[in-house]
Structure formats: C-alpha cells, structure tokens
Amino acid sequence: MDRAKDRYLLRFDDVCPTMAAGRFDSFMNIVEYHGIRPILAVVPDNQDPELNVDNPDPRFWARMRALESAGATIALHGYRHVCQSSGTPLLPLHSRTEFAGVPQVIQAEWIHSGLDILRQNGLSPRLFIAPRHGFDSATLRVLVDAGMPFLSDGFATRPFMRNGVVWIPQQLWEPVEKPRGLWTICLHTNTAASQVQDSLRFFLHRFADRFTSFDEVTSIIEHTRLNWRERVRETIAVSRLRFKSA
C-alpha cells in the first residue's frame, strides 16, 4: 500500500439483529455496487435499548455470513453495548463506556463470550471495536491473550502498534477527501441522515478505487509505533473531539 496516497476504509457500527435492517441494506447495496470490503462492527449480545430499532431479524446471522463471504470483515463491537462504566479510556472521549475501568477478568469474560457468540453463528471476527472508543490497557491485554491483537480506533494517519495491538485509526464520521494517509470512515446506519447515503454514493463514484480492506491493511503494512510528532497530533485530535462531545 502506497502511503503517499490517500486510502480509505469503510466501517459500519452497531450492527445487530434489532438494527434498522432496511437502512442497513440500502448502505450494503451501495457498498456491493462499488465492490467495497467494509468492516462490520457487530454487537454480539445487544442490550442497549437505543439499538432496538426493529424487531429481531431472524435472517440476521445468515445475512452476516453472506456479507463476510462476499468480503466484509467482521469486528467484535463490545459485548452488550451497555455503557455504564466510568473508568477513563485510553482515548478519553466519553465519560461512560462499556469497557474502560472494568476489571480485566470481567473484560476477558465479555470479550471471550462475545467472540463465542459470533463464532457460533459462523463468523470469523478479526478485530475489536469498543463502543464509544472506550477501552483501556486491560482491554488491550485481553485482545493479545485472545489472539486478536487488532482494533479500529485512534487518530494517526497510518496503522500503528501500541501495547502489542495494531491500531487501525478511525478519524472520520462522513466521507471526506483527504490528501494522504489511511482514513477510516465510520457510519451508523440506524441514525444516519438520508443525505449520508447520497454523499457516500457520490464519494464512491469518485474514489472507490482508493478504498482498501482490513486484510490489505494488515497484510502489507509493517506496523511501528507512532513517533513523537504523530503522538502530538494524536493528542490534539483527541482534545478537539473531547471538546466537541462535551
């Protein structure tokens, strides 16, 4: 992968049996049309009432299997998506999260149970995505122990290694053209305004060939730690977002 050019990853969050299935399908049609291989952040045992938009879809897991066979990457998106812990996450963007501050032994239980649920439904989860960016160093230790040392988060412009885990940065919440680096665009299909579909369509018409996949990113790039310049930029990005969401 050429780092001098801009590259994009597409990620869809809050995927679960009670999501707004029709809206999700419309986004998948766009993705399929352009041959994009997105990351699907699946909540294994959703208990968050905000994600109960439709009745549980009996075809949900079959649909996920089909999308994975077609090239999508499955991510473990937390466990129950219930954000009740007030511990401080490594990326301190929200005061309440599901994982940050929870004892490591409980986090391990949640992550292993979540992985079991996805695997029992025939999926092969490849990376972790914490609800509300909420994870701490215990979460990273659990991911390493579980043999899945990958997450989608952070504010660099390239994947990097920290605490034994490869961080694939996620910095955008809508399609935006960027001059260089790797950019992950995260979309929430339950709540996305209708013009988000139009802007994604428009963006993909222009830039579909610049989209990459989890497999490509993790197989080609040699992951190193961030240098001090990148760390400074990361700190600035976090404090900006923190200020915005306060």
Ligand SMILES: [Zn+2]
């Ligand atoms: Zn979420």
